[in-house]
Amino acid sequence: MDDKLLLSISTLCFLGGFIYAVMALRSGSHNPSRWNMTIIGLGFVFQCWFLQVRGQLHGRCPITSGAEILVFISWAIVLMYFVLGKAFRLSLLGTFTAPMVFVFQTTALIFLKMGDTGAQRKPEVDHWLEMHAALSLLAYGAFALAAVAGIMYFVQDRQLKSHTPGKLFYKMPPIRYSVDALIRLLGIGLLLLTIGIVSAFFMKEFPSAGHLIVSGAVWVIYGLLIAIYVMKKLTPKRLAIAAVGAFLVALATLVVLPDTTSPL
Amino acid sequence: MNLLCLGVNHNTAPVEIRERLAFAEMHLPENLREMLKLDSVREVTVLSTCNRVEIYASVDELDSAINNLTDFLIKHFEIEDPAAIEFYQKRDEGAARHLFHVASGLDSMVLGETEIFGQIKKAYATAQSAGTTAQQMNKLFQQSFRIGKLVRSSTKIQQGSTSIGAVAVDLAEGIFGALDGCKVMIIGAGEMSRTTAQSLVSRGASSIFVSNRSYDKAEELAAELNGQAVRFDDWEESLNDVDIIVSATGAPHAILTHETIDEAMDKRRGRSLFIIDIAVPRDVENEVNEIESVYLYNVDQLQRVAENGRVRRQEQIEICKVVIEKHLEEKGIGALQNVPPGIRKQIENDEESGGREPAVN
Numbered sequence: 052m053d054d055k056l057l058l059s060i061s062t063l064c065f066l067g068g069f070i071y072a073v074m075a076l077r078s079g080s081h082n083p084s085r086w087n088m089t090i091i092g093l094g095f096v097f098q099c100w101f102l103q104v105r106g107q108l109h110g111r112c113p114i115t116s117g118a119e120i121l122v123f124i125s126w127a128i129v130l131m132y133f134v135l136g137k138a139f140r141l142s143l144l145g146t147f148t149a150p151m152v153f154v155f156q157t158t159a160l161i162f163l164k165m166g167d168t169g170a171q172r173k174p175e176v177d178h179w180l181e182m183h184a185a186l187s188l189l190a191y192g193a194f195a196l197a198a199v200a201g202i203m204y205f206v207q208d209r210q211l212k213s214h215t216p217g218k219l220f221y222k223m224p225p226i227r228y229s230v231d232a233l234i235r236l237l238g239i240g241l242l243l244l245t246i247g248i249v250s251a252f253f254m255k256e257f258p259s260a261g262h263l264i265v266s267g268a269v270w271v272i273y274g275l276l277i278a279i280y281v282m283k284k285l286t287p288k289r290l291a292i293a294a295v296g297a298f299l300v301a302l303a304t305l306v307v308l309p310d311t312t313s314p315l
Numbered sequence: 316m317n318l319l320c321l322g323v324n325h326n327t328a329p330v331e332i333r334e335r336l337a338f339a340e341m342h343l344p345e346n347l348r349e350m351l352k353l354d355s356v357r358e359v360t361v362l363s364t365c366n367r368v369e370i371y372a373s374v375d376e377l378d379s380a381i382n383n384l385t386d387f388l389i390k391h392f393e394i395e396d397p398a399a400i401e402f403y404q405k406r407d408e409g410a411a412r413h414l415f416h417v418a419s420g421l422d423s424m425v426l427g428e429t430e431i432f433g434q435i436k437k438a439y440a441t442a443q444s445a446g447t448t449a450q451q452m453n454k455l456f457q458q459s460f461r462i463g464k465l466v467r468s469s470t471k472i473q474q475g476s477t478s479i480g481a482v483a484v485d486l487a488e489g490i491f492g493a494l495d496g497c498k499v500m501i502i503g504a505g506e507m508s509r510t511t512a513q514s515l516v517s518r519g520a521s522s523i524f525v526s527n528r529s530y531d532k533a534e535e536l537a538a539e540l541n542g543q544a545v546r547f548d549d550w551e552e553s554l555n556d557v558d559i560i561v562s563a564t565g566a567p568h569a570i571l572t573h574e575t576i577d578e579a580m581d582k583r584r585g586r587s588l589f590i591i592d593i594a595v596p597r598d599v600e601n602e603v604n605e606i607e608s609v610y611l612y613n614v615d616q617l618q619r620v621a622e623n624g625r626v627r628r629q630e631q632i633e634i635c636k637v638v639i640e641k642h643l644e645e646k647g648i649g650a651l652q653n654v655p656p657g658i659r660k661q662i663e664n665d666e667e668s669g670g671r672e673p674a675v676n
Binding site (some may be wrong): 207211212214216220221223224225226227228283285286287288289 | 485486488489490491492584585587604607608610612616619620
């Protein structure tokens with residue numbers, strides 16, 4: 052099947068997941084998580100299929116262009132959602148995850164339509180480079196979910212403070228759990244990023260100074276964020292805002308980095 | 316055979332009358348058997364709660380059964396002034412519809428409440444064990460259980476809290492999750508504090524501190540809640556540890572100031588604090604709500620949330636009625652009376668498969 056078609060189907064699933072979740076929340080009479088999970092699960096299957104087709108095309112990890120990186124990050128976000136969602140009772144996170152993945156993949160589709168670079172085969176695959184890129188993007192997925200948890204915290208805090216807890220408030224996990232999930236996601240992201248950066252030092256071609264500075268800066272930002280919170284110098288609300296801000300900075304680094312074959 | 320419902324409820328009779336008509340649980344089986352001996356009465360079940368006393372009966376002749384049962388009640392409860400009591404009478408489909416409404420919580424004082432469902436089950440079980448039910452009562456009550464579940468699962472009749480205590484508990488759970496690890500400080504040992512604290516305890520809050528100007532009263536309430544009394548001069552020291560504060564003193568001025576809470580929050584390092592101020596005049600300065608991670612609700616704000624819940628439930632009444640009417644239309648009162656073999660088989664199959672509920676759009 053055509054890779055763009057696979058991505059389109061996956062993107063439509065996430066749009067469907069988003070619409071269904073909003074409708075379920077509005078009606079309040081259904082449990083959004085079961086159907087939401089099914090639709091997102093279907094989107095995830097087509098995501099995997101797309102990445103598998105692109106991986107075969109390149110003969111390596113399919114992160115050779117901006118479009119593929121966006122899909123890979125989306126895949127990481129959905130993977131985290133499935134792995135962490137149940138554990139942290141964050142099934143509603145899908146309500147916020149689905150639109151984010153939908154936007155990422157729609158952008159990726161536009162990039163692919165504008166100009167697909169085609170096969171980017173290399174005579175020899177550097178497994179350290181593949182590991183570096185894949186783990187770093189997985190870390191970005193965790194940071195993205197942390198940002199989503201931050202937005203969730205913000206919505207809950209606002210509803211509680213204004214004394215107007217709506218239907219959405221009662222459908223969300225307790226605000227304390229949102230903070231716990233946020234800090235755990237930041238920790239997981241930082242751990243993955245650390246391994247990703249360390250693996251870069253084993254690559255056959257040493258990363259450029261630009262890459263090192265940018266990836267180091269992202270690492271320092273998240274490291275400081277966690278350290279300050281652990282030292283109890285940051286309130287949950289400020290942590291939530293900082294998690295969203297830090298992710299926007301991290302996302303911007305993908306744009307400014309000159310060589311997208313190695314995102315960090 | 317015909318169906319009959321005869322009774323009084325909180326809408327038709329004041330508590331003075333309802334309490335006179337309440338059946339003693341211990342003697343109910345015997346009373347049921349007495350009613351079964353009355354002319355025209357073939358099956359009988361009594362639903363006797365604090366809000367209603369209703370007799371559901373399968374009868375040969377409606378008017379005669381109404382007279383006999385009314386006479387029985389007057390005699391049994393030694394009512395000297397029968398004219399003061401007006402029993403409502405629901406007949407056939409009306410009786411079934413009424414029971415379905417009751418089972419769905421539509422006839423309850425707190426709309427959509429679930430306690431009535433258990434009370435109906437108990438009433439039916441009592442009648443069954445007394446041997447006063449047969450095919451018609453069995454079908455009627457089993458259908459009412461099915462309808463009660465269906466209405467609750469397919470509508471929003473149970474959504475939203477409708478009392479201050481329930482709102483406070485829901486908000487606390489929205490902030491902290493399960494309340495079993497939460498520490499609660501009660502300031503002021505009055506009735507409002509007791510009610511709110513009991514709501515929190517009923518949902519798992521186990522670590523309770525009670526402070527009051529009169530230490531004796533604090534000890535009394537603490538003992539009742541299985542908590543710990545704290546002297547009024549010392550409660551501020553516990554501020555760093557507690558998650559929820561319920562304040563309901565009779566103080567003419569604020570006792571929890573912005574400064575006090577702000578200092579405590581510095582030491583709490585970001586842990587959320589939920590303050591329920593149910594005192595009038597208020598015990599907590601309004602500005603306290605501006606402090607990060609502090610959520611302050613006064614009695615008016617809690618009332619507003621509860622009122623929203625009540626309005627949402629009111630809006631559901633018509634939807635619930637549609638569900639009930641659809642069931643009556645599909646199954647009909649005939650299903651409770653003369654069951655044709657085909658239908659009987661279907662009912663039996665339904666019962667064997669655990670009483671599947673029909674889909675409702």
